[in-house]
Amino acid sequence: MTAPESGPAPGVPPAPAVPLASARGRWIVLATVLGSGMALLDSTVVNVALPRIGQDLGADLAVLQWTVNAYLVTLAGLILVGGALGDRFWRRRIFVLGVVWFAVGSLLCGLAPNAGVLVASRALQGVGGALLTPGSLALIQASIRAGDRSRAVGLWSGLGGVGAAVGPFLGGWLVDGPGWRWVFLLNVPVAALCVPVALRHVPESRDPQARGRFDVAGAALGAAALALLTYALIEARSGSPLVVAAGVGGVLLACAFVYVERHRADPMVPPEIFASRQFTAVNLVTLCVYAGFGGFFFLVVLQLQVVSGYSALGAGAALLPTTLLMLLLSASSGALGERIGPRIPLTVGPLLCSAGMLLMLRVGPGASYVRDVLPALLVMGAGMVTLVAPLTATVLASVDPGRAGLASGVNNAAARAAGLLAVAALPLLSGMGPDAYRSAAQFDAAFGRAMLWCAGILVVGSAVAWATVRTPAAWAPRPRCRTQCAVTAPPLEPPQAEER
Secondary structure, rough: OOOOOOOOOOOOOOOOOEEOOHHHHHHHHHHHHHHHHHHHHHHHHHHHHHHHHHHHHHOOOOOHHHHHHHHHHHHHHHHHHHHHHHHOOHHHHHHHHHHHHHHHHHHHHHHHHOHHHHHHHHHHHHHHHHHHHHHHHHHHHHHHOOOHHHHHHHHHHHHHHHHHHHHHHHHHHHOOOOOOHHHHHHHHHHHHHHHHHHHHHHHOOOOOOOOOOOOHHHHHHHHHHHHHHHHHHHHHHHHHHHHHHHHHHHHHHHHHHHHHHHHHOOOOOOOOHHHHHHHHHHHHHHHHHHHHHHHHHHHHHHHHHHHHHOOOOHHHHHOHHHHHHHHHHHHHHHHHHHOOOHHHHHHHOOOOOOOHHHHHHHOOOOOOHHHHHHHOOOHHHHHHHHHHHHHHHHHHHOOOOHHHHHHHHHHHHEEEEHHHHHHHHHHOOOOOOHHHOOOOOHHHHHHHHHHHHHHHHHHHHHHHHHOOOOOOOOOOOOOOOOOOOOOOOOOOOOOOOOOO
């Protein structure tokens, strides 16, 4: 994903500079919000449904882990490919394909007769998410005229943040009402509205500089390595030769991925981007931070339902303060980071999140929401507000402007990979057995140990930030997504579009 040239290539019609105030401008924002909103909602509502999914399908904890991770494996492994496909083969086309693909995967999830079909369908959903997620913001960047672009992106990110905040509440209502299958089936009518709006109103565009072969080998090796490592971590308790072979194979494939990327002429992840020590440092912080977040949000809704006796709706609504804080205060946090530099926010933020997770140790049987749950989530939310916007800004400021889209994609993929590995590893590290979520006492004890692990990895992230992150001599970050609700991963940024 490279920056476009100053003018279109022969045979590539320029996308019109659409005013945001025009009817077409509003339709463009609606289409991109509907598409990205499906993926964003899905990432926040599914966790709430996990206990009911396990009960209805007679599934153990490993299936619940795969319900989350099958989606993340394909999404994290292919999200850079999705952006490159849009740049090369027309952004609207790939965006619409992703929406349809995601809807088909959602329909199969909602109709899944057993755990195996559900997990396979979740992996299919992840492919659709990898196609539509990068294109959503890129369509706005390429279509809306330059003077209106920041307002359009603000509207897009604000509406997306509202969707993320409402997601757990909506998921809980669906699970307690029509059933967990509607958590997935709800995506089908949204896609049915999004596709015709996009085809009728969103102009087509692509990057005229995009050329060369696709890094199919790199994408396949990266996704396969994540899948094997995830399998080895989830099934490690068995100690079978197959699990050992999967772990070794995952490590070997990860090494092969690095080798291929270093020796290809047109790699998916150019190794020279890591020549920026600041970029490498911020991605290390991202790995630590989003590993902690991934484990926390996977387990906390189980703790509230299994141990504290909350309904699915109650558990989903309980998480609203964290996402609302991010929605309301992320712009102020970004402005503060611009004034003081990234080092302090990226050091203090993880420590606050760690403190919030330690406060969750108070949440047990019969926990009071106001006394026990709410303080932990407020502290957690304050930490996320402190660090997420400066983290995104630092990623973008650490590379040349022409590589902003690539840098953001790498950072987003790293965050999702960290989250999926945390979901795979935490039950093992905390001694959570296959049937632990069916026993309040067993799950409560394991949850306490898991929160210590999550808090510890966040402290490591804080230490890495303090030791390695520095304010550049010309610190002028320009984060476009100023209203953020980046619970599962930092927001994606498109390549710089030509000014029109």
